Amino acid sequence: MNINDLENKALWLRQELFEMVIKQKKGHIPSCYSCVEVMVALYYGGIVNIKHGYPQDPDRDRVIVSKGHAAMVQYPILADFNFFPKSELLKFTQSGGLLGMYADYRIPGIEGISGSLGHGIGMGAGFAIAARHDGKKYQSYIILGDGECYEGSIWEGAMFAAHHKLDNLVAIVDRNALCILGETEELLSLGDLENKWRSFGWETFTVDGHSFNELLPAFEKIKQVVGKPSVIIANTIKGKGISFMEGKSEWHNRMPNLEQMAQARSELGL
Amino acid sequence: MSVTNESSPQLMRDIVINSIAKAAKKDKNILFISADLGAKSLDDFRRDFPNQFIHAGISEQNMVDLASGLALSGKRVFLYAMAPFITARCYEQIKCVIASMGLPVTLISVGVGLGYDHATLTHFTPEDIACMRALNGIEVLTPSDAESTEVIIEKAIAEPKFRYLRLDRQGQLPxxxxxxxxxxKVGFSHIIKGKQLVIVSCGALMNKVLAAREKLMFEGMDVGIIDLFRVKPINGRELSKALNSYNAILTVEEQLLDGGMGSAITEMLADYMILKPIKRLGMRDGFSVVNGDRDQLHDLYGIAVSDVIKAVNELYQR
Structure with missing residues (x-):
């Protein structure tokens, strides 16, 4: 896909997510929207090896949205890859439906359970070690929240992955600089995240997380990195795509009223 | 005097690791991960199976997360650490990524209860049975001597599932x-069939309970003895039958009474609508840091042989 197609795909993903959340009044729009371009780059930008209709492919790349409150960002993509019927999207969080508010490992295309923060790097390191053990070439991509980097287990995992030179492990930090109560740098400073990861032995990249022109070359470069895991610090805007939600922590899990809904629809081209 | 002379009972951890080593030779998917706890047998394992051993660092949280990724990739993972650190320290990880997905990971816990006697409170696990049996779908096994350890680990290797294996720090007399x-298969051993009263215990206290029984025999009391080596799932059907053949029950454990083995038994009896005099011996709130060996701690915390004898007498006099 060219950049224009990817941008259209990103808009499509925001539209799908909006409809899912609004229909059920459940889910976290802003957390999903900040990592939309990252996900689209991975799945549609020629980065991950995932075959349509074949979620159990033993050679597939593993994609884990460790910031579990945004795991639903994968659902429309996985349906688009024919991993389950598109009709499931409309049954999001409904009794009898496949798709929950947080990702469930039984959903085709979801590699592990999420919802509690801080598990993705360790779990991903497990996939990466197993791949090496089995002589497999697949990569594991872990999407972390920046707020998730407050969890100590992230850094335990970071140290472990660097020691084992897991160049088949890639982390993407969705650096939207917000958590529920406000701005990370005001609440409890995360500081220079790139430096922190680098000092743990990771190859680091910092990009505009909404720019395919920056994301795709970074992912391509990572494929050439040997002997260490890589991390992309993706600077993003929480709620990107709906102007009144952008950069506003109070929208973490709030639902728009009728007027706001109309405005959001108009901005999303719905 | 050497601590590990020829006559010392074999350490449970060595039995377990040697069995896993045998299996690892045949199955390359077996991985053993330690959070910096060693054993003589582990030195051999690391030498013989370098590709099947991982040192997790003193990072139990990451160790459990790592195990989930490995298990999801078809690996058979055995995690190994000191009891306090492989239970409460990484409980959230065990709950979220192992229990929630029912992954076949075995948690091997060394030094349960008061095993690390001189290390005191940070190293005690007076709550490990309570917290681990509260996990969804777990099997909790607690061998009492070398033979039971060997059979239990054999089964754990043959039938992979989510398990918690409690090992004593010291070797236990046969x-x-x-x-x-x-x-x-039954999940408990009715070691001695007695009259009127039965004592149920597990793990390192089994030898103490048997010693108490010897003394009670002199006093004319012929009590039964049950080793509840599988605390979860408890075999309610068979255990309730066995307990129902007695007039009274005494449970003895090296755990806080809240949620421990005695609790599991009383819950089971309630489920089977069996009403019977029952007394639980175990640790109670308020225990504090005291220097002393395990026997001294048992005296202090009310789970010594003399406490067992006293409790049996009380139940008899009822």
Whole structure:
């Protein structure tokens, strides 16, 4: 896909997510929207090896949205890859439906359970070690929240992955600089995240997380990195795509009223 | 005097690791991960199977997350650490990524209860049975001597599932004499059939309970003894039958009474609507840091042989 197609795909993903959340009044729009371009780059930008209709492919790349409150960002993509019927999207969080508010490992295309923060790097390191053990070439991509980097287990995992030179492990930090109560740098400073990861032995990249022109070359470069895991610090805007939600922590899990809904629809081209 | 002379009972951890080593030779998917706890047998394992051993660092949280990724990739993972650190320290990880997905990971816990006697409170696990049996779908196994350890680990290797294996730090005097195996299926051993009263215990306290029984025999009391080596799932059907053949029950454990083995038994009896005099011996709130060896701690915390004898007498006099 060219950049224009990817941008259209990103808009499509925001539209799908909006409809899912609004229909059920459940889910976290802003957390999903900040990592939309990252996900689209991975799945549609020629980065991950995932075959349509074949979620159990033993050679597939593993994609884990460790910031579990945004795991639903994968659902429309996985349906688009024919991993389950598109009709499931409309049954999001409904009794009898496949798709929950947080990702469930039984959903085709979801590699592990999420919802509690801080598990993705360790779990991903497990996939990466197993791949090496089995002589497999697949990569594991872990999407972390920046707020998730407050969890100590992230850094335990970071140290472990660097020691084992897991160049088949890639982390993407969705650096939207917000958590529920406000701005990370005001609440409890995360500081220079790139430096922190680098000092743990990771190859680091910092990009505009909404720019395919920056994301795709970074992912391509990572494929050439040997002997260490890589991390992309993706600077993003929480709620990107709906102007009144952008950069506003109070929208973490709030639902728009009728007027706001109309405005959001108009901005999303719905 | 050497601590590990020829006559010392074999350490449970060595039995377990040697069995896993045998299996690892045949199955390359077996991985053993330690959070910096060693063993003589582990030195051999690391030498013989460098590709099947991982040092997790003193990072139990990451160790459990790592295990989930490995298990999801078809690996058979055994995690190994000191009891306090492989339970409460990484409980959230065990709950979220192992229990929630029912992954076949075995948690091997060394030094349960008061095993690290001189290390005191940070190293005690007076709550490990309570917290681990509260996990969804877990099997909790607690061998009492070398023979039961060997049969239990054999089964754990043969039938992978989510398990918590409680090992004592010290080698335990033999309780079984080649006769443990048939009990494996039942989940408990009715070691001695007695009259009127039965004592249920597990793990390192089994030898103390048997010593108490010897003394009670002199006082004319012929009590039964049950080793509840599988605390979860408890075999309610068979255990309730066995307990129902007595007039009174005494449970003895090296755990806080809240949620421990005695709790599991009383819950089971309630479920089976069996009303029977029952007394639980175990640790109670308020225990504090005291220097002393394990026997001294048992005296202090009310779970010594003399406490067992006293409790039996009380139940008899009822």
């Amino acid at each position: 309780i079984y004499n080649g006769n443990f195996r048939p009990n494996m």
